[in-house]
Amino acid sequence: MTYRDLLPRESLLWIFAAQLAVLLPHFARLPLWIVAGWIAAVYWRAEVSRGRRPLPGRAFKLVAVAGVLAGLVLSYRQWFALEPMVALLAVSFTLKNLELVTRRDAFLSLLLAYFVAATLFVFEQGIPHAVYGTLAVLVVTAALAAQPGGPSARPRRALGLASRLLAQSVPLMLLLFLVMPRLGPLWAVPQDSASASTGVSDSMSPGDFARLSQSDEPALRITFDGPVPPPDQRYWRGLVYSDFDGRRWTQGFGVDPREGGRVTWRDSERALPEVGPRYRYQVIQEPTHNRWLFAMARPHSETGGVGETADDRLVRSEPVYSRLAYDVHSWPRDSLPGEPALSEFERRRNLQLPPVGNPRARAWASRLRERGLSPGEISAEILGFFNESFTYTLEPPRLGRDSVDAFLFDTRRGFCEHFAGSYVFMMRAAGVPARVVAGYQGGEWVEGEQYLLVRQYDAHAWAEIWSAGRGWHRIDPTGAVSPERIRDGLQRAAADEFMREALLPVHRIPLLNRLRLQWDMINYRWYRTVISFDSERQQDLLRDLLGEISAPRLALLVGLPAAMALLGIWGWLWLAGRGRPLPPAERLYKRFCRRLARSGIERESGEAPRDFAKRVARERPRLGPMAASITTAYERAAYADDPAAMKQLRRLLRGFWPLVRRG
Known part of the structure; x- marks a missing residue:
């Protein structure tokens, strides 16, 4: 290893800056010990460059690798998933600092930095992340340009060269984006099952949906091909809860496809009319880390990997780890042929109640059943009871052990899950099959791009009951207490309590609310133009450009x-x-080469100065020592920006010309 192979100190600082730029977005999701390990490795390598510590030995490196592998195994439950693979890449990136000695080591580390920068888009594909990813690549490229050290490592020079290189690559990038075959995205790789999910959960207990009402994060964006359903029909079904343990509603065994639930996939036949009233729309769903999708009743989708369940929902073959677009057709239930009779298994499932608990609600339901009322009349009695003396609130009080009794006869203040859960309990206790449905209701119409924006605070729970000849049909008990919630949305229905805990009440400031919608429209265009540019859209664009592919x-x-x-x-x-005028050192060296060419020793194209000096020494031994001295002075003047070397170069050349003339 020669002195020229070693890393200059300023080049090492650029490498650390590149590492920080590409690792920073991952600090929030990486285990804390990986972040601390990177900081420790950078500190150790900086101390080595100051001469205060030696490079770690082989035994230390082996212990570090073993400790890292043990830490990854303990930190991640699922090894062959996306998060642990990204963590492994980050750890490899960190450990490389312990042997960062030569320019070759720096080159490998910076190539690895490009891969780490690309992993940012595994998790996020929004505009801010695209901008940050571009800046991170700029810093890595500047670090590569700064590796020779000296003037090359100056920030303005390194960043300027990196900017020009990236600007020159933009046309090629756009061309490849348009014509390269569209492969499955990297973020389709399975992610860690322990990752937190967002939005509607696979279970419901009192207070769950009230917590979601404090989030204004987008959940769905829906565009319609044709008529748009009125506000009171915008129910986006996601889950059906059929199991009740006295406090918590869950899907129950045999409903979730992961537990044996039946799914009808795209390539199988389903008895749905080819013509007649229906809604056609595309849903862009934010990542939830779950398999369920959201659509109106009676959905059917031709999107690959999307299927329909027996309880009238859409599910995906893989969890939704990133934004997903899927097309849906939905038929109003009243326009479809009569429902088949409810099977005995489904009847028992949707009449299931715990053997004990909530005695007052059970007694009232028994009285309704003994009066011989029809399912519709029982439902009307319960909804009328809700309408008389109940309050819709985002801050419901806590309920005791018999939660249904406490809500119906004591507190009488609740959110949508309180009304839906207690209603279904009463209907089941009265002998009417019923179930809870969870999803979103309503949405905000964005006029500029003509789409419906559904946010997390639009999360909602309602009920469905079964009646002979009509089948399953929707009943929303919340509408009996707060009809404005269904008609105008949560913001109007609970204006005093809505987003009370928000640091910045954007919804109360018209200008900020308009800016928020404008930003969402920009993100919507970004997704439809860039992120969702799949093979089908690529083929359509190429046909528009070429006519025939x-x-x-x-x-x-x-x-x-x-x-x-x-x-x-x-x-x-x-x-x-x-x-552009040549630098003084370059101009003097070119005069030196021209003078030698006139005497018969011509420098070849691409020949390095030091190689040229060695050839001069072989062909003209008397000129060799002086040529070597001139070359050394030129290198120091040109690459190290040494004024003393510049003076020496001029002095050597003045003494060199007489030697050349004497031959």
Whole structure:
């Protein structure tokens, strides 16, 4: 290893800056010990560069690798998933600092930095993350440009060169984006099952939906091909709860596809009418880390990997780890043929109640059943009771052990889950099959882009009951207490309590609310234009550009812009070379080469100065020592920006010309 192979200190600082730039977005999701390990490795390597510590030995490295593997095993439950693989890449990136000695080590570390920068888009594909990822790549490229050290490591020079290189790559990037075959995205790799999910959960207990009402994060964006359903029909079903243990509602065994629930996939037949009233729309769903999707009643989707369940929902074959777009057709239930009779198993499932608990509610339901009322009349009695003396609130009081009794006869203040859960309990106790449905209701119409924006605070729970001849039909007990919640949304129904805990009440400031909608529209365009640019949209765009997709036309589409770009770069370099004066050291060295060429020793194209000096020593031994001294002075003047070397170069050249003349 020579001195020239070692890393200059300023180049080492650039490497640390590049590492920080690409690792910073991952600090929030990486285990704390990995972040602390990177800081410790950087500190150790900085101390080595100051001469205060030695590089770690082989035994220490083996212990560090063993400790890292043990830490990864303990930190992640599922090894062959996305998060542990990214963590392994970050750890490898960190450990490389312990042997960062030569320029080759720096080159490998910075190449690894490009991969770490790309992993940011595994988790997030929004506009801010795209901007940050571009800046991180700029810093890594600048670190590469700064590796020679000296003037090359100056921030303005390194960042300027990196900016020019990235700018020159933009046309090629756009061309490849348009014509390269669209493969499955990297973020389709399974992620760790321990990752937290967002939005509606697979269970419901009092207070769950009230907590969601404090979040204004987007959940769904829906565009319609044709008529838009009125506000009181915008129910986006996601889950059906059929099991009740006295306090918590869950899906129950045999409903979730992971537990044996039946799913009808796209390639199977389903008895749905080809014509008639229906809604056609596309849903863009935010990541939930769960498999359930959201759609209106009676949904059918032709999107790959999306299927329909027996209880009238959509599910995906894989969890939704990133934004997902899927097309849906929904038929109003009243327009479909009569429902088949409810099976005995489904009847028992949707009449299930715990053997004990909530005695007052059970007694009231028994009285309703003994009066011989029909399911519709029983429902009307319960809804009328809700309408008389109940309050819709985002801050319901805590309920005791018999939660249904406490809500119906004591507190009488609740959110949607209180009304839906107690209603279904009463209907079941009265002998009517019923179930709780969870999802979202309503949404905000964005006029600029013509789509419906559904936020987390639109989360809602309602009920469905079964009646002969009609089948399952929706009953929303919340509408009996607060009809404005269904008609105008949560913000109007609970204006005094809505988003009370928010640090900045955006919804109360018209200007900020408009800016928020504008930002959401920009994100919506970004997703539809860039993120969801799949093979089908690529084929449509190429047909619009070429008319017919063929090999010659594709070659012309790729080759012509590439040739024009190369010609433009060559012309720019040629003009820049002609118009820019040479540095003094370069100008003196070129005079030295021209004088030797006139005496018969011509420097070859691409020949390094030191190699040229060695050849001069072989062909003209008397000129060899002076040529070597001139070359050393030139390198120090040109690359180290040494004024003393510049003076020495001029002095050596003045003494060299007489030697050349004497031959």
